[in-house]
Amino acid sequence: MNVVVNAAMSADGKLSSRRREQVTISGSEDFERVDRLRADSDAVVVGIGTVLADDPRLTVKDRDRRERRLENGEPANPARVVVDSNARTPPDARIVDEQAETYLCVSENAPVERRMNLSDRATLVTAGEKRVDLLRAFAMLQQNGLERLMVEGGGELIFSLLENGLVDELTVFVGPQIIGGRDAPTLADGDGFVENFPELSLEELEKVDDGVLLRWTVQY
Ligand SMILES: NC(=O)C1=CN([C@@H]2O[C@H](COP(=O)(O)OP(=O)(O)OC[C@H]3O[C@@H](n4cnc5c(N)ncnc54)[C@H](O)[C@@H]3O)[C@@H](O)[C@H]2O)C=CC1
Numbered sequence: 001m002n003v004v005v006n007a008a009m010s011a012d013g014k015l016s017s018r019r020r021e022q023v024t025i026s027g028s029e030d031f032e033r034v035d036r037l038r039a040d041s042d043a044v045v046v047g048i049g050t051v052l053a054d055d056p057r058l059t060v061k062d063r064d065r066r067e068r069r070l071e072n073g074e075p076a077n078p079a080r081v082v083v084d085s086n087a088r089t090p091p092d093a094r095i096v097d098e099q100a101e102t103y104l105c106v107s108e109n110a111p112v113e114r115r116m117n118l119s120d121r122a123t124l125v126t127a128g129e130k131r132v133d134l135l136r137a138f139a140m141l142q143q144n145g146l147e148r149l150m151v152e153g154g155g156e157l158i159f160s161l162l163e164n165g166l167v168d169e170l171t172v173f174v175g176p177q178i179i180g181g182r183d184a185p186t187l188a189d190g191d192g193f194v195e196n197f198p199e200l201s202l203e204e205l206e207k208v209d210d211g212v213l214l215r216w217t218v219q220y
């Protein structure tokens with residue numbers, strides 16, 4: 001399995017504002033790159049915080065790329081994965097629409113009624129007692145044939161994946177704005193590291209739009 005985290009952050013490291021509403025940080029060239037990356041993935045992964053904040057579709061926007069996937073015997077869009085311990089994904093969320101297959105990673109603690117309401121819209125993957133056990137959940141996704149995972153955030157999920165040693169590559173677009181705010185989400189939130197900080201190796205640096213694209217591999 002190969003796991004790539006991709007995110008866009010402001011020059012001060014924020015993924016969005018303290019209101020946790022979606023902020024457009026990438027420019028058109030970067031959004032094209034993100035679309036290519038989605039098209040080259042078996043699944044796009046987000047946390048429930050991102051679903052509740054952004055109501056994303058996570059589909060491939062370019063028709064030619066969707067057609068190329070179909071020609072290669074793949075579904076038009078990659079699968080979508082939500083890490084959602086308590087099955088809080090709204091049944092009318094875009095992420096469970098008909099445009100792609102969706103996997104909801106839930107914990108054993110998720111209320112049965114919510115799971116039942118979602119079970120005809122998504123494949124439920126149960127891993128972990130109270131919180132999704134990411135190592136087990138990703139192993140189960142791999143058993144379902146999902147090898148190339150692109151993680152789009154948010155900060156809580158990205159931190160947990162790094163903590164679990166699950167990230168192979170980190171691609172970050174740094175945009176030309178300051179968002180600020182101590183409560184605004186950053187690239188890696190959660191409890192934070194106090195030692196054994198994951199080490200990154202810079203593989204690529206490029207000016208894209210009015211910002212910078214950085215690609216690192218993670219050294220464990
Ligand atoms: N600029 C960008 O590229 C992106 C920005 N965002 C922004 O990020 C914000 C959402 O990020 P967050 O609030 O951090 O939410 P998140 O999307 O990282 O989801 C975190 C939630 O996932 C659940 N979860 C279950 N098991 C977990 C585990 N093992 N580890 C971690 N989380 C687990 C928890 O309920 C946790 O609160 C929004 O404001 C959104 O707009 C989100 C994605 C990309």
Ligand SMILES: Nc1nc(O)c(N)c(N[C@@H]2O[C@H](COP(=O)(O)O)[C@@H](O)[C@H]2O)n1
Pocket residue numbers: 006007008022023024025026031034046050054055056057058059152153
């Ligand atoms: N790459 C990137 N740049 C930004 O500026 C962004 N705000 C995001 N957000 C991510 O994209 C998701 C929306 O996807 P759809 O357009 O609905 O397919 C959003 O939920 C974030 O994960 N990404």
